[in-house]
Amino acid sequence: MSAERQTIASLLTQRLVQLPLIVLAVYTVTFLLAWSIPGNPLESPEGRRPPAEIVEAMQKQYKLDDPVAFYFDYLGKASGVSWLMGTHPEPFDLGPSLKQPDWSVNEILGTGLPVSISLGLAAMLIALSIGLVAGTIGGLRPGSTSDYLTQLLAIIGISLPSFVIGSAILMFFAVKLRAPAIGWGGETVFESLVRASFPAFTLSLPFAAYISRLVRFGMIEEMSSDYIRTARAKGLPRWKVALKHALKNAFLPVLSYLGPATAVALTGSFVVEKVFAVPGVGQHFVDGVLGKDITLVMGVVLVYSTLMVVLNLAVDVLYRFVDPRLG
Amino acid sequence: MGSTPKVADAARILRDVRLLAPFILLVVALAAAISLDRPLPPADLVIIERSDCYTLDPQRMSYQHELRRARVIYETLVNLRAVDCAIVPGVAERWECSPDGRTWTFHLRDDARWSNGDPVTSRDFAYAWRRALLPDTAADYSGLFFEIKGGKAFFTQRDERLKKYAERRKAGTATLSDLEQLWTETVTDFETNVGIKTPDDRTLVVELETPLAYFLDICAFPPFAPVHSATVEKFVTHDPTTGRIVQRHDWTKPGMIVTNGAYTPTVWRYKRDMRLERNPYYWNQAATEADSIECRTIENPNTGVLAFESGGADWLTDLGPEYKSEMLAERRAYLARFRADVDAGLARGGDIDDIVGALPAPGSGERRDVRGFDAFGTDFFSFNCREALPGGKPNPFHDARVRRAFALAVDKQQLIDRVTRLGERVASTLVPPGSIEGYPLVEGLGFDPSRAREELQAAGYEDRDGDGIIENAQGERFPTVDILYSTASPRYQNLALAMRDMWKRELRVSAECRGKDSKLYKEDLKKGNFMIARGGWYGDYGDPTTWLDLQRAGNGNNDRGYVNPKLDEMLDTARLETNAAKRLAMLAECERWLFTEEMPLLPLCNYVTVYMYDPSQLAGMSGHPRLEQDLSSLHRRDAAKDAQDATRGAARDTGGGRP
Numbered sequence: 010m011s012a013e014r015q016t017i018a019s020l021l022t023q024r025l026v027q028l029p030l031i032v033l034a035v036y037t038v039t040f041l042l043a044w045s046i047p048g049n050p051l052e053s054p055e056g057r058r059p060p061a062e063i064v065e066a067m068q069k070q071y072k073l074d075d076p077v078a079f080y081f082d083y084l085g086k087a088s089g090v091s092w093l094m095g096t097h098p099e100p101f102d103l104g105p106s107l108k109q110p111d112w113s114v115n116e117i118l119g120t121g122l123p124v125s126i127s128l129g130l131a132a133m134l135i136a137l138s139i140g141l142v143a144g145t146i147g148g149l150r151p152g153s154t155s156d157y158l159t160q161l162l163a164i165i166g167i168s169l170p171s172f173v174i175g176s177a178i179l180m181f182f183a184v185k186l187r188a189p190a191i192g193w194g195g196e197t198v199f200e201s202l203v204r205a206s207f208p209a210f211t212l213s214l215p216f217a218a219y220i221s222r223l224v225r226f227g228m229i230e231e232m233s234s235d236y237i238r239t240a241r242a243k244g245l246p247r248w249k250v251a252l253k254h255a256l257k258n259a260f261l262p263v264l265s266y267l268g269p270a271t272a273v274a275l276t277g278s279f280v281v282e283k284v285f286a287v288p289g290v291g292q293h294f295v296d297g298v299l300g301k302d303i304t305l306v307m308g309v310v311l312v313y314s315t316l317m318v319v320l321n322l323a324v325d326v327l328y329r330f331v332d333p334r335l336g
Numbered sequence: 337m338g339s340t341p342k343v344a345d346a347a348r349i350l351r352d353v354r355l356l357a358p359f360i361l362l363v364v365a366l367a368a369a370i371s372l373d374r375p376l377p378p379a380d381l382v383i384i385e386r387s388d389c390y391t392l393d394p395q396r397m398s399y400q401h402e403l404r405r406a407r408v409i410y411e412t413l414v415n416l417r418a419v420d421c422a423i424v425p426g427v428a429e430r431w432e433c434s435p436d437g438r439t440w441t442f443h444l445r446d447d448a449r450w451s452n453g454d455p456v457t458s459r460d461f462a463y464a465w466r467r468a469l470l471p472d473t474a475a476d477y478s479g480l481f482f483e484i485k486g487g488k489a490f491f492t493q494r495d496e497r498l499k500k501y502a503e504r505r506k507a508g509t510a511t512l513s514d515l516e517q518l519w520t521e522t523v524t525d526f527e528t529n530v531g532i533k534t535p536d537d538r539t540l541v542v543e544l545e546t547p548l549a550y551f552l553d554i555c556a557f558p559p560f561a562p563v564h565s566a567t568v569e570k571f572v573t574h575d576p577t578t579g580r581i582v583q584r585h586d587w588t589k590p591g592m593i594v595t596n597g598a599y600t601p602t603v604w605r606y607k608r609d610m611r612l613e614r615n616p617y618y619w620n621q622a623a624t625e626a627d628s629i630e631c632r633t634i635e636n637p638n639t640g641v642l643a644f645e646s647g648g649a650d651w652l653t654d655l656g657p658e659y660k661s662e663m664l665a666e667r668r669a670y671l672a673r674f675r676a677d678v679d680a681g682l683a684r685g686g687d688i689d690d691i692v693g694a695l696p697a698p699g700s701g702e703r704r705d706v707r708g709f710d711a712f713g714t715d716f717f718s719f720n721c722r723e724a725l726p727g728g729k730p731n732p733f734h735d736a737r738v739r740r741a742f743a744l745a746v747d748k749q750q751l752i753d754r755v756t757r758l759g760e761r762v763a764s765t766l767v768p769p770g771s772i773e774g775y776p777l778v779e780g781l782g783f784d785p786s787r788a789r790e791e792l793q794a795a796g797y798e799d800r801d802g803d804g805i806i807e808n809a810q811g812e813r814f815p816t817v818d819i820l821y822s823t824a825s826p827r828y829q830n831l832a833l834a835m836r837d838m839w840k841r842e843l844r845v846s847a848e849c850r851g852k853d854s855k856l857y858k859e860d861l862k863k864g865n866f867m868i869a870r871g872g873w874y875g876d877y878g879d880p881t882t883w884l885d886l887q888r889a890g891n892g893n894n895d896r897g898y899v900n901p902k903l904d905e906m907l908d909t910a911r912l913e914t915n916a917a918k919r920l921a922m923l924a925e926c927e928r929w930l931f932t933e934e935m936p937l938l939p940l941c942n943y944v945t946v947y948m949y950d951p952s953q954l955a956g957m958s959g960h961p962r963l964e965q966d967l968s969s970l971h972r973r974d975a976a977k978d979a980q981d982a983t984r985g986a987a988r989d990t991g992g993g994r995p
Contacts, residue, residue, distance in 0.1 A: 048855030
């Protein structure tokens with residue numbers, strides 16, 4: 010037991026030391042990319058231009074005239090170093106949004122992140138439920154009609170873009186049935202859950218499809234292995250063998266897929282967010298890139314990359330609990 | 337002994353449950369997190385916008401939807417009445433202008449109040465206008481404040497003072513007292529040299545550089561709205577490095593913001609929704625219809641339509657999807673069925689919405705909940721008028737004859753029927769007809785391909801060797817025309833392609849279309865790296881100069897690089913004319929000359945804005961060509977009251993909106 014704890018502890022320290030280095034690398038690359046986006050964030054692509062002096066004044070105010078100063082200034086404020094040194098009043102200040110002067114990046118993320126995380130996690134839960142059931146059904150009877158059916162659904166789930174599925178869902182449920190499907194939140198708990206379920210379901214489909222294929226393949230392999238045959242020979246019922254023994258092992262690849270998948274579900278939800286008008290972070294990020302809102306882009310990338318590293322770490326830790334060989 | 341298996345069973349069950357526990361916990365937490373997020377309680381009026389306000393600071397805003405909201409959140413000295421765009425009293429109950437047209441005195445009403453009960457004073461205006469004139473604020477519309485005497489000089493002086501301070505600061509010779517002095521000097525400069533005076537709390541005296549016929553119209557523009565100085569000042573700090581004042585915008589957040597208009601924002605969730613509630617201290621409650629307004633933001637154009645169709649919203653302010661032309665066709669089909677009723681109603685002087693709203697419900701393939709309006713904007717393509725292109729290549733479009741030829745060769749009606757398909761009105765000049773009281777209709781060049789070829793011949797280009805391609809006297813081919821457009825919407829690509837074919841057919845020139853992402857497009861536009869480029873303009877205030885000034889040398893939005901001292905002189909002379917009718921006639925002559933002789937740009941059509949609302953449910957929409965909508969006068973129809981109106985045959989001014 011103590012040996013196992015040791016490994017987890019050392020794993021944690023190792024990863025936590027790596028974390029700032031990885032995030033710094035991501036910060037630097039993102040900064041270079043964001044800076045090289047053509048255009049000026051302080052001018053709107055459509056419409057009138059403020060006088061040249063005004064643009065110059067604003068550029069000075071946001072340090073947009075000096076990339077090196079901007080890089081270090083922003084890094085100091087975002088990481089909290091400036092705050093520790095007493096040169097900035099707030100820790101982890103991701104700056105004002107260049108496009109939306111009334112809002113700071115912290116405020117934008119503060120309202121959008123809980124929504125995106127809820128949506129992403131809900132989608133992963135749905136994906137897990139669908140994927141496990143479909144994969145098990147297919148894996149237990151490979152080649153059967155139900156197997157072909159679930160595989161077909163999986164292919165549809167992976168290949169149809171979410172804006173198509175999302176729009177179809179909206180046309181049917183929101184317009185025809187007048188179900189609450191656009192936006193976020195509701196007056197009752199039930200309404201909120203119903204409203205969240207449509208975008209979450211749409212977002213879950215590609216993940217559900219992938220998980221079902223992982224489980225199906227795992228089940229086929231496990232069900233033909235020696236220990237299962239032994240269990241069956243001892244007279245255990247087929248369903249018990251499948252669910253208690255085979256599924257446990259078939260689930261392992263799913264677990265390692267869950268970390269990156271959850272990260273993708275959290276960060277890749279912008280299409281679903283747009284289609285269902287969900288007020289998450291995705292739309293801010295896309296608008297930020299399109300408008301060269303550097304502070305917003307940097308803020309979102311910093312938070313998301315931290316989240317990714319932490320999620321991957323969580324999966325590695327979980328793995329050690331589940332798979333004794335790694336413990 | 338018999339109990340041991342039971343204990344083991346229980347332990348196993350517990351262990352199984354324990355494995356499930358994190359999942360159950362996750363589900364519960366998730367359900368809680370999702371259900372904690374509450375929508376706003378139902379409002380009296382729900383509108384859907386395609387983008388949220390970037391700011392609620394009136395001095396910094398510049399987008400149409402922001403300005404529309406600002407008009408009901410803040411009240412300016414005078415108001416622009418949406419239905420006919422007439423100037424009516426606002427915070428000022430009366431005003432007078434000196435005989436030389438340069439000094440305006442506004443008398444503020446006694447009962448104008450901020451949403452916290454404070455009286456609105458002339459000093460609030462002076463404070464807000466000073467903000468707009470400070471380079472520190474970086475207000476988009478500072479230029480409009482330069483009309484005020486000493487305004488531009490104040491701006492420039494402050495800018496220079498800041499530069500000097502920053503240099504001294506870098507050299508390490510500036511102290512904190514210098515920072516204080518810098519600000520005191522600025523304030524004194526404003527009080528002594530800028531023509532904004534506050535003899536008492538109820539009086540505001542404004543002195544202009546030169547007479548300005550449309551000054552009242554500008555005064556009704558939201559960037560000229562007052563701000564509650566005590567609240568804004570709480571968030572102002574002085575940056576010791578640059579000397580600038582830093583204005584944090586937290587004062588615009590609900591709970592903090594103090595407004596003097598009909599409404600106050602009580603909730604603002606960014607890019608999600610904003611709720612406006614009646615300001616209890618507003619003096620003119622009688623003119624305010626809804627008690628609460630919810631403004632939702634739905635960026636995806638298709639989702640916006642679906643959200644409207646799923647009910648619960650009164651007005652979708654900008655119908656975005658490409659299929660809007662099909663939706664408009666469905667409206668035309670519906671109106672065609674009731675043509676006689678509509679015509680009879682209009683002949684009686686009725687409002688088109690009242691008439692259409694009272695008709696039987698649309699059948700399949702018909703709809704009445706979309707309506708296209710001619711907007712206060714004109715779609716055009718710019719000619720590059722510079723002598724040479726970047727890289728020193730000669731620019732054929734420097735010659736006005738070539739510009740005229742290209743303009744004459746475009747069949748605009750065909751572009752509208754085949755390409756844009758929104759039933760836009762063909763434009764041959766910039767100022768949308770009927771949008772400015774007293775301004776005559778000005779006609780520019782139309783479609784005339786044979787005259788187009790003559791113009792090109794006069795410019796020295798014709799087919800000299802019979803190969804079907806035109807050359808100049810030296811035998812050099814007319815260069816391939818470079819048409820620049822932004823790929824933000826397929827509209828411009830389609831227009832560019834269609835015009836390329838028209839030019840090829842009528843003038844025998846070859847052209848290439850170059851689509852660029854809107855940021856790159858804008859860079860090229862600024863650098864003058866194009867021959868012909870997509871353009872467009874929406875008017876800011878009710879005067880032709882908001883359009884004609886675009887062609888002035890040195891105007892920041894003169895993408896064409898068009899320079900003609902004659903134009904600047906014409907505009908300057910008109911500016912000094914105090915007789916309103918004469919002045920407008922001079923401007924009309926100027927516009928006629930621009931679009932029959934000079935052709936710095938090729939006007940195509942007036943923009944059409946498509947609204948989605950059901951006229952049987954919503955009333956109060958203005959069809960005036962300036963297309964200002966007043967959120968405080970929009971309201972849901974009350975069936976009983978409406979029937980009454982109908983029997984009285986209430987005739988309302990409907991402006992120029994098309995049925």
